[in-house]
Amino acid sequence: MHSFHFVTEDMFILFLLLVLSLDAGLSYTALICRQSVPNSTQDFEGKTSFGMSVFNLGNAIMGSGILGLAYAMANTGVILxxxxxxxxxxxxxxxxHLLLKSSGVVGIRAYEQLGYRAFGTPGKMAAGIAITLQNIGAMSSYLYIVKYEFPLVIQAFLGVDKPSGEWFLNGNYLVVIVSVCVITPLALMKQLGYLGYTSGFSLSCMVFFLISVSPAAPTAYTIPxxxxxxxxxxxxxxxxxxxRNPTKKKMQHVSNISIAVMYIMYFLAALFGYLTFYGKVEAELLHTYSRIDPYDTLILCVRLAVLTAVTLTVPIVLxxxxxxxxxxxxxxxxxxxxRHIAIAVSLLTCINLLVIFAPNILGIFGVIGATSAxxxxxxxxxxxxxxxVPKEDEPMRSTPKILAACFACLGFLFMIMSLSFIIIDWTTGSSNSGSGH
Incomplete structure (x- = not known):
């Protein structure tokens, strides 16, 4: 039986897990759709359909979160x-809703430019730095999955019991190959709308995962x-x-549908994973493959689907x-x-070097997630x-602005609690971050 302290910490860790998911994968498209980077969108005509927008935002939300929630459910119970x-x-x-309302008031659809309009250059820099840190952390975590899981998938397909010295079983080489051959061409596209097709395929891979990871299935699999x-x-x-034909109401519908779809997928994936392993659910469920048949066809197909999904998410996050x-x-x-190409190539080069040479960066990810998210x-x-929002429209003591202020305070409270748990974890030496992911 856990003590009250540990129960409370487990509950907060789940909330941390879910809220970090709230920011995900993180697919922010460059507003460089014409020959300029506009601060306003009045002269830009959107061409992406409603469905493709749902695919892109859903893929952004999904990230790798769908596969790590069974452990959280095991620690809190289904109801909580x-x-x-x-x-x-x-x-x-x-x-x-707050973002769309602010955007509608000033006619700006860039997060950094909203920061500039609200607080000048410091606001723009703060937003830009937070986005950069958050998404670099996300991309690195996705490529870590590729680095550690892709060699195991190839090894299983080849029927090799133990890793040999071949280059195609080396995760460092494979992550570079995937970055160069798959991620870079997609990341160099000029508009996010073009990635709607790959986002749809990525979500389809996760649906395949969801269908497969049921209590009736002989095995279960997730990612860190x-x-x-x-x-x-x-x-x-x-x-x-x-x-296409954008309105605040239409974009809110896109967001609500994307959130609702991922809400259902998150819950079902967590529930099925939990019902499969119960108390034996591990924080990094891919490690449980050592306890089951690593050559099971269903396992291999689903792991390959997961690898495909996270790989196709990286260009959106970039x-x-x-x-x-x-x-x-x-x-x-x-x-x-x-410049467009140079920034993408530089980012991918730095992230690949980080993934290849840093044996363990979960501590860094934790701090980034606890601050930028x-x-x-x-x-x-x-x-x-x-x-x-002008005071003439909504005074400072109006209900919407009071709610927004409470929302900001909740964010500060969450940041303080997150950093506190991380510091306690470091000082007590109870971190499990040495897993290699």
Whole structure:
């Protein structure tokens, strides 16, 4: 039986897991759809359909979160998990409402530019840095999955019992090959709308995972518990920009549908994984493959589907980082292909080096997630809303602004609690981060 302290900590860790998911995968498209990077969208005509926008935002939300929640459910129980998942989904929808309302007031659909309008250059820099750190952490976690799981999949397909010295079983080589051959061409696209097809395929892979990981299945499989379940806020405004015949109501529908679909997938994936392993659920469920048949065909197919899904998510996640860097370093420059390509290649090179040479960066990811995620989900949308919406329309003591202020305070509280648990974990030496992911 857990003591009250550990029960409380487990509950908060689940809330941390879900809220980090609230910001996810994180697919922020560059607003460089013409020959410039506009601060306003009045002269831009979106061409992306409603369905493709749902695919892109759903893929952004999904990240790797869908596969790590069974462990959280095992520590909190089904009822509490469902309550917290519902609460976080509701908070996500409200946060997106604040962003869309602020965007509508000033005619801006770029997260960094909202920061600039609210607080000047410091606001723009804060938003840009938070987006950059959050999405670099997300991309690195996805490529870590490729690095550690892809060699095992190839090894199983070849029927090799133990890793041999062949280069094609070396995760470092494979992650570079995947980055060069798959991720880079997709990341160099000019508009996010083109990625709607790959996003749809990525979501289909996760649906295949969901169908397979049922209690009736002979096996279960997931990916590490580094979950970013509903984090999609930097991506909302660029997707809004590329939406055909955009309105605030239509974009809110896109967001609500994406959140609802992922809400169902998250709950079912967590429930099926939990019912398969119960108390034996591990924080990194892929490690449980050592206890089952590694050559099972269903396992191999699902693991390959998961690898495909996270690989196709990386290009979407790269868009907001490139956008943030352009806004911080080249705010008044028109679109320029060499710069567009150079930023993408530089980012992917740095992330590959990080994944290859850093044996363990979960501590860094934890700090980034505990700081940038609350900013992007809670604090920035709320304070931007308070600053941007005119007092003539909504006085400071009006109900909407009071709710926004409470929302920002919740973000600060969440940040303090997250960092406190991380520091306690470090000082007590109870971290399990040495797993290699």
């Amino acid at each position: 998990f469902l309550f917290l998942l519902t609460a976080v989904a509701g908070l996500s929808s409200y946060s997106i 518990i580094l979950a970013f379940a509903f984090v999609c806020h930097p991506e909302v405004l660029p997707i809004y920009t590329e939406l 868009f907001p980082v490139r956008r943030a860097i352009q806004q911080m370093l080249f705010p008044n420059k028109t679109f320029y292909w060499p 609350p900013c992007l989900i809670f604090i920035f949308p709320a304070v931007f809303y308070i600053r941007i």
